[in-house]
Amino acid sequence: MKIQRIFVSGLFDRFTHDIIFKPDEQITIMIGPNGFGKTMVLRIANALFNEPLRRLAGMPFNQVLVDFDNGSILRVERNQKEKSEEKSRTRLALAFKESLTSKEEIFLADRKINPRDLPYPTGVIEDYIPMLDQIGPSEWRNRRTGELLDLEDVLDRFADDLPRIESVEMPTTPDWLKAIRHAIPVRLIDTERLTHPHISHQGRLKSQYRARHSEHIMQRTVRRYSEELAERVQATLSEYGSQAQALDRTFPVRLVDEPPASDYRLDSLRAELDSVEKRRAQLVEAGLLAQELEGWEVPRLEDIDESRRGVLAVFARDARTKLSIFDDLYMRIDALKRISNTRFLHKNVSVGRDGLSIYTDEGSELELEMLSSGEQHELAILYELLFRVSDNSLILIDEPELSLHVAWQEKFLDDLDEMSKISKFRVLLATHSPQIICDRWDLTVELKGPNGQ
Numbered sequence: 001m002k003i004q005r006i007f008v009s010g011l012f013d014r015f016t017h018d019i020i021f022k023p024d025e026q027i028t029i030m031i032g033p034n035g036f037g038k039t040m041v042l043r044i045a046n047a048l049f050n051e052p053l054r055r056l057a058g059m060p061f062n063q064v065l066v067d068f069d070n071g072s073i074l075r076v077e078r079n080q081k082e083k084s085e086e087k088s089r090t091r092l093a094l095a096f097k098e099s100l101t102s103k104e105e106i107f108l109a110d111r112k113i114n115p116r117d118l119p120y121p122t123g124v125i126e127d128y129i130p131m132l133d134q135i136g137p138s139e140w141r142n143r144r145t146g147e148l149l150d151l152e153d154v155l156d157r158f159a160d161d162l163p164r165i166e167s168v169e170m171p172t173t174p175d176w177l178k179a180i181r182h183a184i185p186v187r188l189i190d191t192e193r194l195t196h197p198h199i200s201h202q203g204r205l206k207s208q209y210r211a212r213h214s215e216h217i218m219q220r221t222v223r224r225y226s227e228e229l230a231e232r233v234q235a236t237l238s239e240y241g242s243q244a245q246a247l248d249r250t251f252p253v254r255l256v257d258e259p260p261a262s263d264y265r266l267d268s269l270r271a272e273l274d275s276v277e278k279r280r281a282q283l284v285e286a287g288l289l290a291q292e293l294e295g296w297e298v299p300r301l302e303d304i305d306e307s308r309r310g311v312l313a314v315f316a317r318d319a320r321t322k323l324s325i326f327d328d329l330y331m332r333i334d335a336l337k338r339i340s341n342t343r344f345l346h347k348n349v350s351v352g353r354d355g356l357s358i359y360t361d362e363g364s365e366l367e368l369e370m371l372s373s374g375e376q377h378e379l380a381i382l383y384e385l386l387f388r389v390s391d392n393s394l395i396l397i398d399e400p401e402l403s404l405h406v407a408w409q410e411k412f413l414d415d416l417d418e419m420s421k422i423s424k425f426r427v428l429l430a431t432h433s434p435q436i437i438c439d440r441w442d443l444t445v446e447l448k449g450p451n452g453q
Contacts, residue, residue, distance in 0.1 A: 001183050002069045002426070003394055006045060010062025010078075011037045017447050019428065023069070026420045027413060029437060030430045032447030038430035041447075042188060042396040045428070048076065049186035049394075052156030053173060074180065113151050120163065122151070129158050185393040189384050191402060222368045222376050225383040226355035232329065232387070233288065233353055240325045247318045255314050269309060272316040279323050286333050287352040288326050331422055332386040336379075339415050343378055343408050347371075374403040385419045393425040401433035409435035413443075 004023065009016040015037050021028050030038045044064060047055040056076060066074040115122045115138055125140065126132045132140040138151040155162070173181075283289040333351050340349045347366065350357045356379070358366040371379070381400060389395060401409050413436065416427055431437065437444060 001072075001180075002392070003066055003184060004069045005065070005067035006041065006428075007065040007067075008037070008041055008044060008061050008063070010060075011040060012060045013062075014450055015447070016450075017041060019445050021426070021428075022443070025443060026425070027416055027427045027429070027440075027443050029440070029444045030428065030447060031432070031437070031444050034432075036447045036449065038447060039190075039398050042190075042398055042428070042430060045394075046186060046188040046396055048074075049181050049184065050188075052153070054152060054156055074177075113155070115151060125154060125162065128163075129154075129161050132158075183392070185390050186396065187384075187389060187393055188396045188398070189381060189400075190398045220369050220376070221380045222356065222371065225380065225387075226368055228355075229351065229383070229387065230353060230355035233351070233355070236288070236326060236329050237353070240322060243325055244322050247321065251314065251318065255311060266309075269313055269316070272320070273312065276316055276319045276323065279320075282334075283323065283326055283330060286330055286337070287350060288330060288333070335419060335422060336382050336386055339382060339418075340375075340379060343411075344375055347375075349379070372403070374405060374408070377403045378408065382415075382419070385416070385423060385425070389423045389425050391424040393423070395425050395427045397427060397429040399431060400429055401431055401436050406435050409433050410438050412436050413438060413440055 002021075004021050006019045007017070011017060017037060019028065019030060019041065030041065032038055040060065044056070044059055044061060045066075047059060048064065048066070062078050064074075064076040068074070122137065123134065126134050131143050132149070132154065133143060134140050135148075140149045140154055141147070142149060149157070280289065337349050337351060346361045348359045348361070350359060356368060358368060358371060360366060368376075381397070385395065400412055404412070419425075420427065429436075
């Protein structure tokens with residue numbers, strides 16, 4: 001199932017936008033003047049597919065329709081607010097039917113929940129959810145993401161981990177919407193992509209709001225991504241080691257079970273051994289295998305008797321099986337290095353067990369934070385699209401041109417196209433840059449004002 005249309009009406013009580021995805025294209029580009037709602041369309045789509053439903057209540061639209069290629073439609077409608085002395089609420093009607101004759105009403109409270117409405121003190125919330133640190137009477141910080149959450153956020157996001165609260169009305173995400181979200185992952189890459197919230201603790205304190213004693217800093221995204229990549233490389237190396245041990249243990253048995261040595265053709269055996277050594281060299285170049293593991297010289301097979309050729313054949317098949325563990329990671333790392341190294345001047349991007357490294361032409365290593373903002377933007381987007389995207393995802397990108405040189409902007413769509421073939425995603429991006437669009441105006445959807453201008 002794929003999204004083929006996003007329709008938003010009553011945006012800022014003024015605009016109606018209809019974004020139609022071409023079925024044979026991976027990229028759709030929104031263009032339009034400032035203030036017409038390009039970023040808000042991306043945020044609404046992200047909220048609908050990722051965030052607690054309460055987020056939608058505060059967004060300035062009247063109706064959202066999402067059409068899928070199987071004929072079904074997801075609809076969100078805002079009704080008039082209901083006000084009384086006790087409640088102020090926004091009614092969002094969500095429906096997911098081909099006919100839209102059936103709908104599920106969800107009430108999203110505008111009012112703030114008073115901590116006294118809870119059947120337990122807020123101080124115990126972090127006991128149920130260890131990743132949260134309370135920093136105020138109704139405020140928490142998520143140590144994993146650095147996000148600041150209010151009480152409504154906590155109750156929305158961690159309802160399954162907390163005792164049920166009968167007296168507090170909170171919306172729940174319907175199972176059918178959860179299924180849609182699972183089937184179509186949506187990821188937003190917004191303009192704030194150079195920094196990442198990071199928590200550095202100075203011990204576990206028992207004060208009422210212990211997170212006040214935690215140091216909250218903004219870690220550079222390139223540093224965070226380098227650490228993530230190092231973990232991914234290490235995990236793949238561990239899998240490689242386990243596979244190697246398993247094959248080594250069973251080598252004698254498989255050697256005996258192989259067909260007679262005379263069945264091995266010299267040309268096919270030579271090609272397989274050459275292929276293994278070529279792949280090993282590529283993995284060394286990519287930083288996934290150490291230099292000392294680089295291969296050996298393939299012997300003259302004509303000088304080897306048939307029984308030994310059988311041993312070499314089993315060895316080659318084992319080696320190919322071991323090295324295939326790196327296939328997916330190598331493809332992504334190769335694209336990351338190749339694209340970034342054609343963009344960066346006088347610098348070289350390398351990958352190893354410690355993640356990303358940057359070297360000057362003279363061989364000196366640079367701290368990742370010393371890259372220019374444009375270089376960091378480039379690396380951040382490349383990493384997001386190559387390593388943080390799952391198949392069938394819709395990627396929302398806001399202003400990819402930020403800090404990028406005009407020459408880089410002109411190559412951006414080509415880079416996207418290449419990466420979409422690796423990570424199998426589609427893109428909806430918002431831009432002001434004609435250089436990003438280049439000669440692909442056929443991919444654009446222009447957002448217009450109320451009078452079609």
